[in-house]
Amino acid sequence: MPPHDHHNQQIRERKLSPAFKIAIVFSLVAMICIVISFASPNWLQHDSRFSQYQMKNLGLWEVCFKGFRHPHQTFDKVYNGCWWVFSRYYDELLDYIEKGFFIAVQVFMSLGFLLFFISMAMLIPVFLRLFDIDTEISVTLVMSGIMLISFFCHFMGLVIFGFRGKDSDWMPHWKWNYYSWSFGFGVVGALLQLTSAILFLVDCTGRKKFIFERKKEDIQFDLARKIQGSGV
Template identity: 30%
Template sequence: MRALVVFNMASHDDGASKTAKAAVLSFFATCLIIIIAFSTNSWLETDGTLENPKFIQLGLWNFCLRDFKDVKHLYDRVFNGCRHVLDEEYHIIDWLLRPPFFIAVQLFFTLCFMLMLVGIAGTLMYVLCFTYEHQVKLLRALAWDLTIAAFCGTIAVITFGALGDSRDWMPDFEHNFLSWSFGLAVVGTFGLYLSATLFFIEAKVQAKKHRDTTSQATFSMEHKV
């Protein structure tokens, strides 16, 4: 019991380490980047050289089209404007807008986003209210959570990078390019790897401090006895 008290006192005197501060700051910066990438419509865009492009731009959840028709000519309907990918009006061309590779991108980047939200909750617990004796476990849990999130993000950006501007998807593929929202998704994924690494390092440092402080307290108690 005494060792625990000594450990807590030492922890509050030391304050947060530079590694911990860097981990928290890098993670929250990464969160902002991923939120923007997740919610904006510039993963793929037309380059602007065509006078009347049928495809304008898209994000994970929105497509912007102009005078767009079903390429199989099953329907005479013309699609214009920006709409959510699951909008009822787009239902008849869902097979075109969401091929299997894009559904996989949506799935894995959504998993990345959700795990990031779990990481936000864990980081707030670490910063604001979590008891020090449990911080090592929390830091390790955060590190693993962000590693898995980064892995999901990696699958998403690699898949979209390889197939997003291919000839088999959006019209006028030679005039389409991977845009800034996709770039932010890539940066955010690397940011998750960085944050996870920093949390792993901090967990290792705190575990060593715990062992050293416990050993010192035990040694002191033995000598007093």
């Protein structure tokens, strides 16, 4: 087998690095955490031990009330149960729920969620080794970049909610509201996502170094063969 073909085969058959394997595991766990956080209704909860709750729990897309009245409107409508934020039931309450900061949280988390799914879809052909090594590196770099942008979106959404979720002019009895497990899953998922993106970049660096060393060996071999052939 010619040296170039042999080295190309070595590059192609090189096993996945430990960094890549760990990044895959972290990415999958991060995706599970973010899906749970995105879909579950427990970003904010009320501790009923200290007051009679009117807001039971709240997620990105669902709010649960018990005996709640709009504090800024005169009609005596009482809200009970768990409903989708944009349901007709909450028409008169939408301006109260959908504060500017909460809309920003929903937008950032949705964009991050979409970008993370795109990056995970890009991971599949890389994991299955469907590309040549140069394409693999390029796809992995792009995937890592998208994952980092996704992390930034999740980070912004989580930070905004962390600072504003217990505002005194938002959900009732704010002193006894607390950040709950859905919010925690989002934090864990975002941190794992960031770690995964960094590990994928580390893997790309290792693969580039590996290719460079193989090509260097090819050049040295070709040079030695030419010198031997010229009889020097």
